[in-house]
Amino acid sequence: MxxxxxxxxxxxxxxxxxxxxxxxxxxxxxxxxxxxxxxxxxxxxxxxxxxxxxxxxxxxxxxxxxxxxxxxxxxxxxxxxxxxxxAAVPHGPRADGTAGGVLVACSDGEWHVLPARILSEVLRLRGHDVRFLGGHVPEARLVSELHQTGPDLVALSCTLPMRLPLAHRLIQACRPVGVPVLAGGTGFGPDGIWARTLGADLYAADAPTADELLRRQWPPPLAGRPSIDPACAEAYAQFVRRRSELLHRVVARLHERHPALRDPTDHEYDTTTANLSNLLDSLAAAVFVDDTQLFTDFLSFATAFLTARSLPPDHLGTVLETPAELLRDAPLFMGQLDTGRGWLANNA
Known part of the structure; x- marks a missing residue:
C-alpha cells in the first residue's frame, strides 16, 4: 500500500x-x-x-x-x-495478457492537454500501450495516425464544450476503420451526456474509470450511436460560413456601446475579444447538440469572468443583440439566443 x-x-x-x-x-x-x-x-x-x-x-x-x-x-x-x-505494469486488459494500443488525442481546437497527458500516463502505468498525440489534433492527422498505427482505441479529450462540433468530426473519422472512441473531459458535459450525443462508444470521467471500462471488455465494441439532428448540423454549417462576419459585427457593436474597450493596448482588449469569439462558438455548439444548457453554462462562466475583472456583465446583453439581428432567419439559433437572454435577465 x-x-x-x-x-x-x-x-x-x-x-x-x-x-x-x-x-x-x-x-x-x-x-x-x-x-x-x-x-x-x-x-x-x-x-x-x-x-x-x-x-x-x-x-x-x-x-x-x-x-x-x-x-x-x-x-x-x-x-x-x-x-x-x-515503469509500466507488464500486463494489459487483453485475455492473452498483452497490452492494448490506445491513441490519446485532444480534440481539434483543444489546447488544454494536461488531462489527456495524465490519462496517458495512468493508462501506461496500468499496462496499456499508449501513444499521445498532444493538443489540437485535426481530423487529417488523426486519420493518418489511424491508418499508420492501427490503434485498438482512440481516447479523445475535450475540456471546452464549444469544441464539440470538432470533436464530433474526430469521432466520426474513426468509424470507417472500426476504431472505438473513449471520450473524456469536462467538455462532454455532465456525466458525459454530450459524448453520447456525438456517438462516442464510451465515456470516462477520470483515468481510473477509463481503465476499468477497458478491462471489462477489450477492445470495446462500437456501441456509439450519434443523435445529432440533421437540422442542427445544417444550422451549424451555415453558422460556420458566417462566423467571421458575425464576430466582426459583434466586436464593432460592443466597441460602439463601450468605447473604453476599443483601445488595443488595454490589457482587457484581447481578453474581451477572445470571450466574444468563445461566446459565438458556444452558441453554435449549443445549437449543434441541441441543448440550451451548454450556452447558459457559458454565460454563467462569462458573467463570473467579467465580474472578477471589474467589467460590467451587461456587456453580454449587448453582445447578444447583434447575433439576434443577423440570425433572424435561423430559428434554432434564435431559440438559443432567447434562452440566453432570459438567463441573463434573471442571473446577470
Missing part, C-alpha cells in the same frame, strides 16, 4: 507552480515516488488537483494568462519527471 499525498506536499507543489519553479516541482514529484507514494497518486492527487486550482485562479482574475501558462508548463514537467522514473 502506497503512502498518501500530505497537505504539506500539496502546499509545496502549489507554491512551486505559483513561482514557475519547474525544477522544484519536478523534484518534489520524484521524491514522493521515491519515498513510496505511487506514481499514479502523484499524478491524480497532486498534479491534477493543483492544475484545477491554477485554472480557478485564472478564472477568478487572480492570475494572468502568462502565470497560468507558466504554471501549466511546470505541471507538464512534473508529469514528465514522474514518467521518467516509473
Amino acid at each position: 502506497s503512502l498518501a499525498i500530505t497537505a504539506d506536499a500539496r502546499a509545496a507543489f502549489d507554491r512551486h507552480l505559483a513561482h514557475g519553479d519547474e525544477a522544484a516541482a519536478a523534484g518534489l514529484a520524484v521524491r514522493l515516488v521515491e519515498d513510496g507514494v505511487s506514481a499514479e497518486d502523484v499524478l491524480l492527487d497532486l498534479v491534477g488537483p493543483a492544475q484545477v486550482t491554477v485554472g480557478a485562479r485564472w478564472a477568478a482574475g487572480e492570475w494572468t494568462v502568462a502565470q497560468e501558462h507558466a504554471a501549466t508548463h511546470v505541471s507538464e514537467q512534473a508529469i514528465a519527471a514522474v514518467s521518467a522514473v516509473t
Whole structure:
C-alpha cells in the first residue's frame, strides 16, 4: 500500500507552480515516488488537483494568462519527471495478457492537454500501450495516425464544450476503420451526456474509470450511436460560413456601446475579444447538440469572468443583440439566443 499525498506536499507543489519553479516541482514529484507514494497518486492527487486550482485562479482574475501558462508548463514537467522514473505494469486488459494500443488525442481546437497527458500516463502505468498525440489534433492527422498505427482505441479529450462540433468530426473519422472512441473531459458535459450525443462508444470521467471500462471488455465494441439532428448540423454549417462576419459585427457593436474597450493596448482588449469569439462558438455548439444548457453554462462562466475583472456583465446583453439581428432567419439559433437572454435577465 502506497503512502498518501500530505497537505504539506500539496502546499509545496502549489507554491512551486505559483513561482514557475519547474525544477522544484519536478523534484518534489520524484521524491514522493521515491519515498513510496505511487506514481499514479502523484499524478491524480497532486498534479491534477493543483492544475484545477491554477485554472480557478485564472478564472477568478487572480492570475494572468502568462502565470497560468507558466504554471501549466511546470505541471507538464512534473508529469514528465514522474514518467521518467516509473515503469509500466507488464500486463494489459487483453485475455492473452498483452497490452492494448490506445491513441490519446485532444480534440481539434483543444489546447488544454494536461488531462489527456495524465490519462496517458495512468493508462501506461496500468499496462496499456499508449501513444499521445498532444493538443489540437485535426481530423487529417488523426486519420493518418489511424491508418499508420492501427490503434485498438482512440481516447479523445475535450475540456471546452464549444469544441464539440470538432470533436464530433474526430469521432466520426474513426468509424470507417472500426476504431472505438473513449471520450473524456469536462467538455462532454455532465456525466458525459454530450459524448453520447456525438456517438462516442464510451465515456470516462477520470483515468481510473477509463481503465476499468477497458478491462471489462477489450477492445470495446462500437456501441456509439450519434443523435445529432440533421437540422442542427445544417444550422451549424451555415453558422460556420458566417462566423467571421458575425464576430466582426459583434466586436464593432460592443466597441460602439463601450468605447473604453476599443483601445488595443488595454490589457482587457484581447481578453474581451477572445470571450466574444468563445461566446459565438458556444452558441453554435449549443445549437449543434441541441441543448440550451451548454450556452447558459457559458454565460454563467462569462458573467463570473467579467465580474472578477471589474467589467460590467451587461456587456453580454449587448453582445447578444447583434447575433439576434443577423440570425433572424435561423430559428434554432434564435431559440438559443432567447434562452440566453432570459438567463441573463434573471442571473446577470
